[in-house]
Amino acid sequence: MMKDWKDMYVQSDADMAEGPQLFYNAIxxxxxxxxKNVGEMDADEADGYALVGDPVCGDQMKLWIKxxxxxxxxxxxKSFGCPGAIATSSMATELARGxxxxxxxxxxxxxxIEALGGIPEQKKHCSLLGINxxxxxxxxxxxxxxxFEAQTDDEDDLP
Amino acid sequence: MIYLxxxxxxxxxxxxxxAMNIALRxxxxxxxxxxxxxxxARSILEIxxxxxxxxxxxxxxELIFTSGGSESDNxxxxxxxxxxxxxxxxxxxxxxxxxxxxxxCKDLEKDGYKVSYxxxxxxxxxxxxxxxxxxxxxxxxxxxxxxxxETGVIQPLEQIGTIARNHGIVFHTDAVxxxxxxxxxVNDLRVDLVSISGHKIYGPKGVGxxxxxxxxxxxxxxxxxxxxxxxxxGTENIPAIVGFAEAASxxxxxxxxxxxxxxxxxxxxxxxxxxxxxxxxxxxxxAERLPNTTNICFEGIDGESxxxxxxxxxxxxSSGSACSTGSAEPSHVLMAMDIDPRTAQGSIRFxxxxxxxxxxxxxxxxxxxxxxxxxxxxxxx
Ligand SMILES: Cc1ncc(COP(=O)(O)O)c(C=O)c1O
Numbered sequence: 001m002m003k004d005w006k007d008m009y010v011q012s013d014a015d016m017a018e019g020p021q022l023f024y025n026a027i028x029x030x031x032x033x034x035x036k037n038v039g040e041m042d043a044d045e046a047d048g049y050a051l052v053g054d055p056v057c058g059d060q061m062k063l064w065i066k067x068x069x070x071x072x073x074x075x076x077x078k079s080f081g082c083p084g085a086i087a088t089s090s091m092a093t094e095l096a097r098g099x100x101x102x103x104x105x106x107x108x109x110x111x112x113i114e115a116l117g118g119i120p121e122q123k124k125h126c127s128l129l130g131i132n133x134x135x136x137x138x139x140x141x142x143x144x145x146x147x148f149e150a151q152t153d154d155e156d157d158l159p
Numbered sequence: 160m161i162y163l164x165x166x167x168x169x170x171x172x173x174x175x176x177x178a179m180n181i182a183l184r185x186x187x188x189x190x191x192x193x194x195x196x197x198x199x200a201r202s203i204l205e206i207x208x209x210x211x212x213x214x215x216x217x218x219x220x221e222l223i224f225t226s227g228g229s230e231s232d233n234x235x236x237x238x239x240x241x242x243x244x245x246x247x248x249x250x251x252x253x254x255x256x257x258x259x260x261x262x263x264c265k266d267l268e269k270d271g272y273k274v275s276y277x278x279x280x281x282x283x284x285x286x287x288x289x290x291x292x293x294x295x296x297x298x299x300x301x302x303x304x305x306x307x308x309e310t311g312v313i314q315p316l317e318q319i320g321t322i323a324r325n326h327g328i329v330f331h332t333d334a335v336x337x338x339x340x341x342x343x344x345v346n347d348l349r350v351d352l353v354s355i356s357g358h359k360i361y362g363p364k365g366v367g368x369x370x371x372x373x374x375x376x377x378x379x380x381x382x383x384x385x386x387x388x389x390x391x392x393g394t395e396n397i398p399a400i401v402g403f404a405e406a407a408s409x410x411x412x413x414x415x416x417x418x419x420x421x422x423x424x425x426x427x428x429x430x431x432x433x434x435x436x437x438x439x440x441x442x443x444x445x446a447e448r449l450p451n452t453t454n455i456c457f458e459g460i461d462g463e464s465x466x467x468x469x470x471x472x473x474x475x476x477s478s479g480s481a482c483s484t485g486s487a488e489p490s491h492v493l494m495a496m497d498i499d500p501r502t503a504q505g506s507i508r509f510x511x512x513x514x515x516x517x518x519x520x521x522x523x524x525x526x527x528x529x530x531x532x533x534x535x536x537x538x539x540x
Binding site for chain 1: 460461463467468471489500501537538539540
């Protein structure tokens, strides 16, 4: 119980000092202001690519991965979206970079949210965008790899 | 801090605080009671009513104090719908109204009323001819806002009022955003009901009024005691009403000066944004607008991302972006103007007030000149 109204203002000032501005926490803000892995890759440079959209709010995202020996060695994204979308994309790419394709494919939106120290409830759908993009890019990579292997197999079959 | 969100709410004027302070300290009596302090509270209530009435050219008896714009809108729609349900069940309004009107209309639809939501053109204007064409024998009420809160676009109330009068239909306007920003006098308009709110004109929150032209058919929505001529039960919020009256009076006497000043700053802000940034567009720019409001689209980026950057730099503005409120739809106003959803998503409203300065505009421009290219560099569009 608060002693008086002065306590109320002291408490409120303390709440603000912790920093939820527009309801985002400090880690989210950091990834929003200084997002990691922003950029693009040329088609011949990227081993996997995805373009995904969020039908809920109109956000859009592009993501590229470079893979060597089944390890994601480089990852880039671009995003038209709200702060939640930018921060979660930044964190998703950070989590995926350096991981094997198998491990990266298992990253979930909950992992991203946890790594960010939480995001507001109504922003949770934003974190799905980055994960979708990552999974689609991995899928694209695997498809290309299969096609490539099929092709080289075909070549082997030539008399 | 640079505050550029005066259409959301305004800081309370010092004169208002002083007036309210005295009312809070001294005039706690219940205006309905008998003894001396109660009668003084009653006298203050009635003087306040006169002050608000004078600010819009009305008679004091024509004003009912409410808890704000939302209640006034509810009272107007539900009150007329209730009073005239034998006569007809059709209401005409627009697709760009505040939710206090739109959701109330949706509610009335559940009770068997039919509502026509008129479209607007790409500059947020309602066509009076559309109003006339929508009238049926069962039309009991026309409700069109005076100026839109998101774009500031001013509606052709004179023509719509004439049409309503010619057909003998009650005409309501939500003037919450117009009052204090453009001249507003009930004698110049053929309007029967007007919603006003205190906190948009440097008054306190939670207080407002409904102007009811003498003879307008309307029944109360909040029933109980016989306060406010039986139109709105509940012991009057004297301190808030005193503050509201001071704010209304100040708004009327300083209107020209504030309108000129905010228009100058607004025009400067707009011109410089267009000079310094590319791929920007003005929403509702070709229409007559409130002097303080501008709604600008920054293409290729999300409005909430701009807002967060502005917030981190101590600048307060607002957006019509969907994601910020967690709702799926972009601004219903920009959608009604047939603006592309992605464009609407990148739209920001700056609404200026009496205390803003040119220096603040400069700082805002510098901030935007940093933020917009930075976000565009991240953008996938
Ligand atoms: C056009 C319009 N009508 C009604 C309201 C609601 O007024 P209040 O906040 O006083 O209920 C607002 C304020 O947001 C408004 O802009």
